[in-house]
Amino acid sequence: MKLLLNASYDDKDMVKKLGAYWNPTLKKWYVQNEQDYEKFIPWILQGQEETYIIKDYFYLIFGTKTCYRCNQPTSVIGFGIENYAEVIDPNVYDTDSPISWHSGTIHIVPFIDNLPNGIYKYLQEKFHFYNSYSKTIDDYYFANHCEHCNALQGSYFLFDEVDSPFFINSVADAQQLDLYQVQLKYDIITDLDLRCCSTDYLIKKSANIHQIIIKDSK
Incomplete structure (x- = not known):
């Protein structure tokens, strides 16, 4: 790698x-x-004072949400990381090592930047996931969109609310998820909105995990 x-x-x-x-x-x-x-x-x-390295692969995580605008069920995606490192500036933080490696537990994040362009193209064409403007935050960001009416599905309502598809609080929550492992040719340096929860271990234990090959993902 x-x-x-x-x-x-x-x-x-x-x-x-x-x-x-x-x-x-x-x-x-x-x-x-x-x-x-x-x-x-x-x-x-x-x-930067800190960043992350994703090693070997990441996961596309599939769930379902009811669109706030058209009230139809729509597919939504998140991202999962398992083998990764947190990198911190030794001139800012008191640390024995600026790189700390983690593995074994899958954590969900709303987005991973610096992925190959072929992956972003695939996500836009297949899953209505692309960069667009949000009135709520008055800015652009990569987000899910309803497959029926194209309404932006805000990240807060997907990842932070208790009844959202990517808020894992039980075995039953994890069992609703389908994860697809995507191999990386190169390790990725990326900023992450990392959400580590005490129940994250349930994802690898109970979710449905598959392999997927995305054209031009390398």
């Missing part, structure tokens, strides 16, 4: 000296070994 870096032309000699490799097709520098990621903290954080 490889981690793509957002290294500028001026940084090329430095990242090469640290052990990064050049991919001429993608025109990006990358790190070959996970054990070397810590050497490249400045290029992973890109000026």
Whole structure:
């Protein structure tokens, strides 16, 4: 697995000296070994105090919601992460290691940025998930839309309310979900609205987990 870096032309000699490799097709520098990621903290954080790395794969999580506008049931999606790292700035936080790895429990997030463009195209065409304007927050963001009337299905009502499809509080809640594991060719550096709950272990234990191949996902 490889981690793509957002290294500028001026940084090329430095990242090469640290052990990064050049991919001429993608025109990006990358790190070959996970054990070397810590050497490249400045290029992973890109000026932020914290970020995340998703390793190997992520999940598309499918649920159903009643549209507030047309009152019809519509399919909605969330994203799941299982193998990931939290990366923090050692100059800001008191830490023994700027990278902490996590695995084994699936956590639900509303969105993952920096995924391959082919995945976003697939989600828009198949599941009405795309970037659009929300009057509620007066901004654009990637969101679910009703498959019948195209109304935006706000993230708060999908992920934060007790009766929302991605709020997992019991075995029965988890059993309603279908998860599709999507393999990644490269590890992904991403910002996440990570929601870790004490009941997240139920997702892997009780949800329906499948594999899916998305064209151009690599």
